[in-house]
Amino acid sequence: MQFSLFYFDGDGATRNPDAYRLLMDSAAFADTNGLSALWVPERHFHAFGGLYPNPAVIHAALAVATKNVKLRSGSVVMPLHHPVRVAEDWAVVDNLSGGRAGIAMASGWTMEEFVLSREPHGFRRTQMWQGYEQVTRLLAGDSVEFEDADGNLVAAKTLPRPLQPRIPFWVACQSTETFIEAGRRGINVLCSLLGETLDDVAVKIRAYREALDQNGHDPDAGKVTMMVHTFLADDVETAKANVIEPFTEYLRTHYHLLESLAKSMNLNVKLSDFSEDDLETLLKFGVEGFMNGRSLIGSPESVQPFVQALADAGVDETACLIDFVQDYDLVMGGLPKIARLASANAASRPPKTA
Template identity: 40%
Template sequence: MENNETQLPAAKHLDFSLFYFGNADIFDDANEKYKLLIEGAKYGDRNGFTAVWTPERHFNEFAGLYPSPAVMAGNIAAHTKNIGIRAGSVVIPLHNPIRVAEDWCVADNLSGGRVGIACASGWQANDFVLASNSYKNRHEVMYKNIDSIQRLWRGESISMEDGHGHLKDTKIYPRPLQKSLPMWITTNGNPDTFRSAGRLGFGILTNFWGSSLDELGPKIEIYREAYKEGGHPKGKGKIVLMLHTFIAGTREEAYEKARTPLINYLRSSFGLLQNNAVSGNAAEVQNLSKEEIDNILDYSFRRYVSGSSLVGAAEDVIKVLHKVSSLGVDEIACLLDFGIDYTSVVKNLDNLTAVKDAWHNKVKAAAGAAAHT
């Protein structure tokens, strides 16, 4: 491995966080649905992980454990002391911005000022039974409501119509502990979203579902340039990359353990795409045969585990970290709950911590060597 590493990009700082996006139907014991979330958060709190992320998902088994990230945040806050607590993400157009600001102000107080949110526009038409008028212009609504949330967080008031039809200046309580609410914009890889987030000074939360590793670098460059043009503080714009994670003693062991759960997990997400095709988006997905779907899922598994995930042995994972850090990624959000059994995931968290610590040691060593040249 040492000879190979000399050809890899230089190690750059990365934060490591834990990400949850688990299916609602994979648990044999109905009382154990959130055990991995809570125990993982407690583990991350003890072992120097940066944050815990939970999404917002509705009306589907794919990530169906997480319809309310603010509720999750309050629970995580009760079990942890130091780790950041983040929504990855809040589907902003589904909600009144006052309620979003209120919920996260409460979570900020419960956690001692540790919360942040990634904001999403939403893409599943079915989700918009919660706010049907917002679907067609959901991107515009998202940015408009983000502005309202930020103003409310700072203690300003916004005018909203009350029950009598009168405009009422409204502030929120309790007051948050953080002066500003840390925000990211969630994207599957749209360059325009990278540009918009950079221009407005938000971070990015992304993944490889809609792009490849080679495509990520140019998008990060778009983000950095827009961030600079927006005049935002240097070093504050953060790119977070979500990667499926399971590190075992050998590559073969990791692949064997992850293959069936990850393919089943991808199948659930594929079903979501098929459901969305009914509304007119990507209709070709709806017409794929079972054999075609199986072939796509098999290819997707092989692509994920060969450089687009943290599934493998430690040396495999280190190579991926070299690559993504060289592209400008600032944080790896390690997706844990894609179907591998609870005992195996918890047992192998120590392997993830060992990789995290080894990476940080590599960065320190590289910085020390550069300082003496």
């Protein structure tokens, strides 16, 4: 099992000269303490999460500030970008980092993001796969034809070329269909437990491995990365005491996560139906739900059974989402425990090269 750091939040709505301090300092820690990768999302128009509008820009900075850790998007929303721009940006990141870039792609999340797209929101999955095909061809050095403003076809060939012969790709997966399509194409998958149990996702991972095998790919070569909310302390009670208030606020600003959690428990919940007092109770219930069987919150020893369950389900890499706790000292103080957990699990299966 490999361990990496995943970033998702961060208050971009305030003018804070230290807004990227946690990102830069935790990246430096990961680089020198054996963690495998850094995952940066693409998120638009969110006060919490507004630090990450473009993962390529972030990773251009991290490329020259780190030496060892892999630099991956989590994820590039492919329908929002021209394929030429994606290929050029990530080839630059690959060059600056000495060949450490990796791209996870996604079809998109909210409607408001699609002010950046010329295509309707309903076509986003088709656009994602079309964009993937074009970007991979451009990164391989091929010419790809695109229409100019007058409708004329222009053959585009991008520079610089990446250092890696093939930049590794992931696709953000939720539906079984996407897992299977990833297997058909022979690319890696990035998934989570938002709205699902591990047993639910394990079925999809098996379908992914079967699709790899049926389409001529090594079923063991495909990499499954699972994003997991993570906060570790010396003991379980300290971890819970430190995380319950910030995690409650995190769920308050991300109500859709709470509704997804309720749905996964077969509860038909609409937050608009709740009073403020009831909502507070539900938030605490949601925190407990995330802590139990959906997160790495506790001590390195207490979460080990869940790490083993992830491995048994076919997960190769745990991407530890750390910045849902908006407290620099708490998060940085927990990183040595993540490194300890990673070290203890390093020999659990042979590493994959992506």
